[in-house]
Amino acid sequence: xxxxxxxxxxxxxxxxxxxxxxxxxxxxxxxxxxxxxxxxxxxxxxxxxxxxxxxxxxxxxxxxxxxxxxxxxxxxxxxxxxxxxxxxxxxxxxxxxxxxxxxxxxxxxxxxxxxxxxxxxxxxxxxxxxxxx
Amino acid sequence: xxxxxxxxxxxxxxxxxxxxxxxxxxxxxxxxxxxxxxxxxxxxxxxxxxxxxxxxxxxxxxxxxxxxxxxxxxxxxxxxxxxxxxxxxxxxxxxxxxxxxxxxxxxxxxxxxxxxxxxxxxxxxxxxxxxxxxxxxxxxxxxxx
Numbered sequence: 032x033x034x035x036x037x038x039x040x041x042x043x044x045x046x047x048x049x050x051x052x053x054x055x056x057x058x059x060x061x062x063x064x065x066x067x068x069x070x071x072x073x074x075x076x077x078x079x080x081x082x083x084x085x086x087x088x089x090x091x092x093x094x095x096x097x098x099x100x101x102x103x104x105x106x107x108x109x110x111x112x113x114x115x116x117x118x119x120x121x122x123x124x125x126x127x128x129x130x131x132x133x134x135x136x137x138x139x140x141x142x143x144x145x146x147x148x149x150x151x152x153x154x155x156x157x158x159x160x161x162x163x164x
Numbered sequence: 165x166x167x168x169x170x171x172x173x174x175x176x177x178x179x180x181x182x183x184x185x186x187x188x189x190x191x192x193x194x195x196x197x198x199x200x201x202x203x204x205x206x207x208x209x210x211x212x213x214x215x216x217x218x219x220x221x222x223x224x225x226x227x228x229x230x231x232x233x234x235x236x237x238x239x240x241x242x243x244x245x246x247x248x249x250x251x252x253x254x255x256x257x258x259x260x261x262x263x264x265x266x267x268x269x270x271x272x273x274x275x276x277x278x279x280x281x282x283x284x285x286x287x288x289x290x291x292x293x294x295x296x297x298x299x300x301x302x303x304x305x306x307x308x309x
Binding site for chain 1: 182183184186199200204205206207208209210211215217219220221222223224254255256257258259260261262284286287288
């Protein structure tokens with residue numbers, strides 16, 4: 032189970048940098064926007080975030096008002112005598128923010144990490160109907 | 165869907181970096197700029213081996229097929245029981261699907277095919293390709309008489 036913090040201290044939303052030419056140290060600073068799917072699921076929605084090669088403890092989820100923010104950081108360790116010929120993923124940070132629909136129940140958000148995907152369930156607020164007699 | 169507001173640009177700045185939960189705009193019909201279906205790859209080299217990391221989240225170990233054809237290492241995946249467009253109407257935003265892909269890599273000459281090891285963990289397929297100690301002469305130069 033991934034801990035969801037509601038609400039949080041404000042964290043600034045940063046722009047994504049483009050990883051072109053960079054030293055390893057600079058690469059730690061890169062912020063990537065992970066791709067996401069959103070699906071209708073039961074009485075709510077399921078958000079899937081592609082974030083391969085992490086641990087569930089690397090994720091930080093925050094809800095502030097109607098904005099859901101997901102952050103995670105890779106720990107790139109340099110091994111002696113190993114050189115990277117190509118590096119397309121698994122370094123720097125992931126950051127993405129979503130505006131949730133008005134009828135989302137932010138207190139009921141839960142998340143799990145499986146096979147490189149972070150699944151976030153967002154339930155709908157319960158609707159209270161008044162019978163018109 | 166882009167929300168149109170009458171606020172001056174300065175006030176609405178932050179919104180540019182916040183995505184709406186739903187993406188039922190035009191690109192649902194004409195395709196999105198950032199739809200990902202080809203996995204990203206890392207390649208490392210040490211004195212003894214090459215390591216290939218392929219980011220293909222959301223699959224099972226048994227969904228992968230890894231084979232060598234000539235000089236090429238071909239990695240493909242087909243998610244079991246997944247009809248490609250199954251339940252597509254339930255998607256309110258769709259930016260990735262790694263359920264079917266194929267990617268090939270040209271192998272360096274001095275590798276031991278028999279000892280290639282593969283493992284799938286946290287959405288990453290990791291292949292270890294050992295280098296051969298003696299440079300096997302796979303190719304023969306043909307002399308022109």
